[in-house]
Amino acid sequence: MNVGIVGSTGYGGVELYRLLSKHPHVHECILYSSSLEGTPYVDQYPHLAGLSQEMVKPIVIGEMQELDFVFLAVPSGVSKELSPKLVGKKAKVIDLSGDLRLKDPSQYEEWYKGESAPEDILNEAVYGLTEMNRNAVKEAKLIANPGCFPTATLLGLAPLLHHGLIDPGSIIIDAKTGLSGAGRKASLASHFSETQENLRIYKVHEHQHIPEIEQQLKEWNVETGPISFTTHLIPMTRGIMATMYAQLTDDIATGALHDIYSEFYHHQPFIRVRPSGQFPGTKEVFGTNFCDLSVKADPRTNRVTVVAVIDNLIKGAAGQAVQNMNVMLGIDETTGLHHDPIYP
Incomplete structure (x- = not known):
């Protein structure tokens, strides 16, 4: 080929x-x-x-x-x-x-x-969020590979929306990314002196990934309202952490949420639901096609917090594209993507 x-x-x-x-x-x-x-x-x-x-x-x-x-x-x-x-x-x-x-x-x-x-x-064009759209990807001839922020965010929120566990109008997303997400072209925003030892918010309420996330969330629940989505640039090369908050529709404990996530992603080779009480860091997926997830309920506020981490250049771009190619070919979707995380 x-x-x-x-x-x-x-x-x-x-x-x-x-x-x-x-x-x-x-x-x-x-x-x-x-x-x-x-x-x-x-x-x-x-x-x-x-x-x-x-x-x-x-x-x-x-x-x-x-x-x-x-x-x-x-x-x-x-x-x-x-x-x-x-x-x-x-x-x-x-x-x-x-x-x-x-x-x-x-x-x-x-x-x-x-x-x-x-x-x-x-x-x-078929939206290529492989885990959620695999059957359509199989038949596709044209794939719109998801953005890096939407990949982490949507995989983090999918079980909650599919099970009707949250108020779909209450979603808040706080996302952070490494510098490689800005591309290779030099700019003041990616200059070492500007970014080192600095944390910067950008594109406040204006990020182009907002409508992409909302479009997919509405497919899962038509009542999903506008989301609050903020992005931050952090002084590291690669990785995304998306922390998501939403109001639960009923009392549900962290253990039950963890079981729902584990079952929802049971057959997904690149989704790793971390043990209850353990939260992932970006370095733990560095150089891989994994998306690591954690979920925890807050009984005091009846809100849920979800944490998703990916490598923005792999699961957020190239790795997901190859995963989609594998599905389109009808071969094992992990082919060519067997990489252990690079650590430390």
């Missing part, structure tokens, strides 16, 4: 290369870029010295159409131009950008400040 990575020189692209170049079902991994074509990949990523002989190629639509899979690890605004040219050909497409996640074009235009992808493309 031959696959292509468009946007191969970004952090998401190089993680896709790391996973796909060792995937047992991938024969060739072709790297594309709109700005660095004709250069050895190792020039961009010297850690691949002796491991990669690939050259970065220019984007050639006709060539990509004949691949088995094309991964679009591109900034938002690019995929909506490329996807219509690839869909309907041989290649199945997995888009890691935000261009195809929102079904309502007006929502995209409001939150992403640009023109939406064509509606027929939006309608064909």
